[in-house]
Amino acid sequence: MSEPESTREELILKAVKVVLTHVVKDTATTPGLKHPLQDNTLIGIRDCLGLISQREQELAKEAGREMKLRPHFTDEVRKSEVVVSIDTIGNKTARDSTDQQ
Numbered sequence: 531m532s533e534p535e536s537t538r539e540e541l542i543l544k545a546v547k548v549v550l551t552h553v554v555k556d557t558a559t560t561p562g563l564k565h566p567l568q569d570n571t572l573i574g575i576r577d578c579l580g581l582i583s584q585r586e587q588e589l590a591k592e593a594g595r596e597m598k599l600r601p602h603f604t605d606e607v608r609k610s611e612v613v614v615s616i617d618t619i620g621n622k623t624a625r626d627s628t629d630q631q
Contacts, residue, residue: 540589547582550575 536544554575557566565572590597 537589540586543582543586543589547579550579550582 553567554572559565567575587597
């Protein structure tokens with residue numbers, strides 16, 4: 531099944547989100563230094579990103595799509611993954627012969 535095509539509004543929202551996050555990353559300073567952007571500007575960027583996320587969720591819901599963009603830990607087991615015990619890895623015949631002894 532192919533991914534449904536994004537609407538023009540979704541493409542615009544994505545582009546604006548990318549630009550805003552790049553502005554924040556490009557102007558980031560080391561701890562202790564004053565940020566070059568004013569506090570009101572940073573609050574405005576944060577608010578805009580929140581509104582963009584809300585609208586993206588609304589559009590996805592209207593289109594019947596799930597938003598699967600949640601962050602996860604690298605060691606987090608996902609539903610599609612299967613955990614295999616290290617004891618089951620290796621040469622099965624060698625393991626069987628040691629189990630019988």
